[in-house]
Amino acid sequence: MGIHIKRLKGEEVPPVYEFKVLDKKGNVKWLENNGILIEWCDKPATLNFLRDVTERKKAEQAIWASENEKRSILNAISDHILFHDTDLLIRWGNEAAARSIGMTQQELVGRYCYELWQGRSEPCERCPVIRAMETGSHTQGIMTTSDGKWWEIIGEPVLDRDGEIRGAIEIGRDITERKEAEQALQESEERFRAIFENALVGLYRTTPDGRILMANPALVQMMGYSSFEELAQLNMEEEGFSRDYQRSVFKQRVEAEDRIVGLESRWMRRDETTLFVRESARTVRDKDGEILYYEGTVVDLTERKLAEEALGESEEKFRSLAEQSPNMIFINKKGRIVYVNKKCEEVMGYEREKLCSPDFDFRSLVAPESLGLINDNFARHLRGEEVQPYDYSIINKDGKRIEAINASKLIQYEGETAILGVVTDITERKKSERALRESEERLKILFESAPDTIYLIDSEGRFMDGNRAALELVGFARDEAIGKNLAEMGMLSDKQLSKAIENLKKVATGNLSGPNEYRLKRKDGSYISVEVRTFPVKIGGETLTLGIARNITERKQAEKTLLDHRAQLKSLASQLSLTEERERHRLATELHDQISQSLVISKIKLDQLRKSNSSGDFKEALDEISKYLGQVIEETRTLTFDLSSPILYELGFEAAVAEWLTDQIQEKHRIETEFKDDGRQKPLDDDIRVLLFRNVRELLINVVKHAKAHKVKVSIRRIGEYISVCVEDDGIGFDPVEVASTAVKKAEFGLFSIQERLEQQGGQIEIESGPGRGTKITMTAPLKCKDISDGT
Secondary structure: OHHHHHHHOOOOOOOEEEEEEEOOOOOEEEEEEEEEEEEEOOEEEEEEEEEEOHHHHHHHHHHHHHHHHHHHHHHHOOOEEEEEOOOOEEEEEOHHHHHHOOOOHHHHOOOEHHHHHOOOOOOOOOOHHHHHHHHOOOEEEEEEOOOOOEEEEEEEEEEOOOOOEEEEEEEEEEOHHHHHHHHHHHHHHHHHHHHHHHOOOEEEEEOOOOOEEEEOHHHHHHOOOOOHHHHHOOOOOOOOEOOOOOHHHHHHHHHHHOEEEEEEEEEEOOOOOEEEEEEEEEEEEOOOOOEEEEEEEEEEOHHHHHHHHHHHHHHHHHHHHHHHOOOEEEEEEOOEEEEEOHHHHHHHOOOHHHHOOOOOOHHHHEOHHHHHHHHHHHHHHHOOOOOOOEEEEEEOOOOOEEEEEEEEEEEEEOOEEEEEEEEEEOHHHHHHHHHHHHHHHHHHHHHHHOOOEEEEEOOOOEEEEEOHHHHHHHOOOHHHHOOOEHHHHOOOOHHHHHHHHHHHHHHHOOOOEEEEEEEEEOOOOOEEEEEEEEEEEEEOOEEEEEEEEEEOHHHHHHHHHHHHHHHHHHHHHHHHHHHHHHHHHHHHHHHHHHHHHHHHHHHHHHHHHHHHOOOOOOHHHHHHHHHHHHHHHHHHHHHHHHHOOHHHHHOOHHHHHHHHHHHHHHHHHOOEEEEEEOOOOOOOOHHHHHHHHHHHHHHHHHHHHHHOOOEEEEEEEEEOOEEEEEEEEOOOOOOHHHHHHHHHHHOOOHHHHHHHHHHHOOOEEEEEEOOOOOEEEEEEEEOOHHHHHHOO
16 A cells, blocks of 8 residues: 555656455455556546466465575585586575685676686686586586695586576585595505515515415515516425425414514525525414415525624634734723734734733833823723724833824624724834924925015915915905905906906916916005916815915016106107108208209210310310219219109109109019009108108018019008008018017017107008018008198
């Protein structure tokens, strides 16, 4: 009625709703009302259409009850149950599934199982749910989740009425405990198998009738067989024991007592050699008390038995060796000497009977200062302790003092603990050690007193030791330097540190290194120059580096001063050379402009006079004077060119070189020549032009004198802001290094002088030559700055 009243009031209500009524018989009926608001007699009213839906409601309630019952059953199941649609989205999940990840059933809906349980962004490989929907059949598989649990997953396809797949049921069962139990069982079996396979003692099972059911590798090997299968062919009732032992004895004892412990017997190996064993076994019976098999362990005693047999022989050998030993050997039992060898008699001067008599006190042989040590070590032996070898002094019957070392050890002698001592006479060694100590002291004095720095470096570059001079050189105290490497001390720059490390590696391979120069930073921050030589040395079996260093700071300063003076001398020599060339040019100019012209005019006048004088009185004299005057003119011209080529100043460097090459090399010395010029402008300062021409002339003269060449070629070209002049011949060639060394020794400075003059002017020279390969010398020099900047 509430909905009806609300509709009359005009409120929003559902048009269709259901309600219950009682019929005349008192039965509950469900009616469906579809009502609308109308006007009736000018008043609001409702028009209602009623339909009996009792049967439908009963069906719905039955379905709900059935679904609720099924849901309750599914929720009561401890397995995880999920329903997936074809997109793998969860449409329903039971309480166990939701509870396992801390969610509600409603929160599962619309999520992916691989997202919730695996933390993945895509389906799992070989997912049973996917395979169930793909194949339309039941599938199952084993999977693990990120928490380490094992799950058995079942996928079951869900079909609609038309047989189309509309999803799949996933049933997940936690089988972690089962898997862990299976794994534990497997590990247990593996441990048993490992123990069985790797046991050092033999393990077996045999039946009363002699069949071998089981034997581990140790027993197979012990018996001398290659495999268990081969051993299993043996019947223990008939084979496997020596002739003096019967298996029946073993069977009687083990069956009577159900157990045997430590039975020693002899078995026979495959090769029929004897195997001594200690056997422990027990019977294993069925529920009726019948023996199923014997189970036992076998320990190989062969070595021990053989050792016991060899012990007697060993004792004989010991006495034989002891008697022949160069060392004194004794056995002391409870303070009494019970055995001494022949060497003891010889060294100590006592007969064996005297030394081994009950009333002889062994301490009477010990020097007074060693008695305390002997008593202490003897007491330790009595307490069952071993003692390290020690030095002590003994005195023989004649009173002679003997330095000795005693190596003693506890032994079993005639069934009791005794002391076996081996005494070595080290008197001579002690003398050698004293001499060695004295020698070391003398070397230490020399080491510390040496004026040069001496030090040791280990294989890792750390300072191990150094003399007083070494510490004074670097300014560090001994404890500040020892144990540190060069990098930690900060004495070298990175570049020089790398150089030092490479030299240390060289020494580590057994090679010498040096002399090498370094610039060291002392502790006070000052810098010094040192010259270092390093050598490999072996001390205590370890290869170390011995370094000897000398402070050459003053020498380096003197060298720098000398180099400065040499540079000044080079500059003066270059200036002198240029001054000389200028003076040559002035003299050549005066010869050409004054003397040569006067001589030419004189010859012209003389020739005119000869032609005008037809009489023969003076003709011969005038001809002779004209001839000599012509020679003087030619010699003056040659002198002018020798002093300074006029062409060099009038036509330029290239023309002067070409003219001199043709006149002086080709025509005068009959050597084929070739001249090449790139034709580009090459403006030169006067000094460089003169220097290059003079150098080319010297090089060509060297070709004539030394090269034995058939052809010489001069090439001139411009390279950027430089002129390049190349003089090349096909002569015998030479070794540039050897020639340079010889020139220094003989004070011959031809090529060296050319190089010095060029470098002074900012140029350089490159020499390419070799015996039998001709020579190519290339000079480069800067062009004239102003003309370069003007672009000409």
